[in-house]
Amino acid sequence: MGAIITTESLCRDFKIGDGSIVSALKNVNIEIEKGKLTILRGRSGSGKTTLINILGALDKPTKGKVLFDGRDITTLSERKRDELRRYEMSFVFQSVALMSGMNAYENVEFGLRLSKTPYGERDKRVRDVMRSVGLEKRMFHRPSEMSGGEQQRVAIARAIAHDPKVVFADEPTAELDTATGLKVVKLFKQLVAEQGMTIVMTTHDPSMIDIADKVYTLEDGEIVE
Ligand SMILES: Nc1ncnc2c1ncn2[C@@H]1O[C@H](COP(=O)(O)OP(=O)(O)O)[C@@H](O)[C@H]1O
Numbered sequence: 293m294g295a296i297i298t299t300e301s302l303c304r305d306f307k308i309g310d311g312s313i314v315s316a317l318k319n320v321n322i323e324i325e326k327g328k329l330t331i332l333r334g335r336s337g338s339g340k341t342t343l344i345n346i347l348g349a350l351d352k353p354t355k356g357k358v359l360f361d362g363r364d365i366t367t368l369s370e371r372k373r374d375e376l377r378r379y380e381m382s383f384v385f386q387s388v389a390l391m392s393g394m395n396a397y398e399n400v401e402f403g404l405r406l407s408k409t410p411y412g413e414r415d416k417r418v419r420d421v422m423r424s425v426g427l428e429k430r431m432f433h434r435p436s437e438m439s440g441g442e443q444q445r446v447a448i449a450r451a452i453a454h455d456p457k458v459v460f461a462d463e464p465t466a467e468l469d470t471a472t473g474l475k476v477v478k479l480f481k482q483l484v485a486e487q488g489m490t491i492v493m494t495t496h497d498p499s500m501i502d503i504a505d506k507v508y509t510l511e512d513g514e515i516v517e
């Protein structure tokens with residue numbers, strides 16, 4: 293189906309307090325294929341978060357390009373990058389950031405409002421994605437009444453509800469036990485297989501990687517075989 297994202301010689305340097313420079317990414321060339329689950333793996337400090345943040349237009353490289361659907365997104369204005377993140381991408385993080393005063397349904401519906409999904413479509417979409425993540429029976433529970441794995445599934449429902457081109461998930465399983473984490477990755481795989489979603493996730497956990505369609509391994513900011 294082709295690549296939705298291509299990187300060209302991405303480098304990201306960080307200046308730290310004492311004036312020295314950390315090279316968090318060194319000449320990273322990768323492709324994210326449409327309709328696949330791609331895992332970026334590596335030990336803590338290997339550059340996973342730096343890379344996924346640049347792919348998702350949350351950060352810019354020091355050198356190199358990110359082509360998203362054919363456009364170089366590193367040179368776009370902040371406003372355009374903001375629009376890109378809001379309408380074409382979505383994010384799932386390690387610690388689930390749901391609104392505690394809203395139930396699961398309202399959390400997902402709120403996400404649809406932010407992405408300007410028309411009012412008349414929202415209810416059906418919320419119910420559809422709640423079914424996709426297996427939470428249709430718990431839709432009206434608040435986050436505090438759900439397990440960590442269920443909360444992460446609500447966050448995933450929110451992330452997929454507006455049908456983004458790519459879902460980025462930075463260590464979405466890190467705060468879950470292994471079995472629950474595996475369920476989350478299997479849910480990603482199912483969304484990819486059944487709905488053609490494109491998902492990029494990072495993990496330091498080797499037990500997750502068999503499920504991926506494609507794995508890139510980072511070591512000290514470099515992609516290794
Ligand atoms: N904002 C920052 N300022 C300085 N150094 C950073 C910053 N972000 C990341 N780094 C450094 O870049 C390297 C890669 O970090 P990161 O991408 O967070 O790795 P990972 O997500 O794989 O744990 C690490 O050495 C980290 O200390």
Ligand SMILES: [Mg+2]
Binds near residue numbers: 340341342463
């Ligand atoms: Mg990280």
